[in-house]
Amino acid sequence: MSLDILNKKYDYLIVGAGFSACTLAERLSNEMGKDILIIDSRPHIGGNCYDYTDEYGVLVHKYGPHLFHTKMKRVWDYLSNFTEWIDYEHRVLAQIDGKRVPIPFNFNSIENLFPKDKAQNIIAKL
Numbered sequence: 001m002s003l004d005i006l007n008k009k010y011d012y013l014i015v016g017a018g019f020s021a022c023t024l025a026e027r028l029s030n031e032m033g034k035d036i037l038i039i040d041s042r043p044h045i046g047g048n049c050y051d052y053t054d055e056y057g058v059l060v061h062k063y064g065p066h067l068f069h070t071k072m073k074r075v076w077d078y079l080s081n082f083t084e085w086i087d088y089e090h091r092v093l094a095q096i097d098g099k100r101v102p103i104p105f106n107f108n109s110i111e112n113l114f115p116k117d118k119a120q121n122i123i124a125k126l
Contacts, residue, residue, distance in 0.1 A: 011036065014036060015038075015040075016047070017046065018049075021040075048066070068085075092104075099112055101113060110123055111123075
C-alpha cells in the first residue's frame with residue numbers, strides 16, 4: 001500500500017524528524033529504494049539536536065548543547081556522511097586556595113596544590 005499526497009506516491013510516512021526517524025528514512029530510501037515522506041511540526045530536521053549560526057556567526061544550540069561519543073567505528077563512519085564534527089573536551093576545575101585544579105581529584109590536582117617533593121610523597125603513598 002502506498003500513500004498518495006499531492007499526486008506523489010510514498011511508500012512510507014514517517015512522523016517526526018529526529019535522529020531515529022531520519023536514520024530510518026535514509027536506510028529505507030538508500031538500501032531498499034523506497035520513497036519516504038517525513039513530516040515534523042518543527043521547520044528543521046534533527047529533533048532536539050539542532051543548531052544554527054546566528055547573524056553574528058555564533059553557533060547556537062537551539063535546544064541546549066549536544067555531545068556525541070561512541071567507540072563504534074561503524075557508527076562514527078555512518079554519521080560522518082551527514083555531519084561535520086567539532087572537537088570538544090570537557091574539563092571541570094575547582095578552585096582551592098586560589099589554584100585551579102582538575103576534578104575529579106587526581107595526581108595532577110595533587111601536583112598543582114603541593115610543593116613538588118610533598119606532592120611526590122603523597123602520590124607515592126597513594
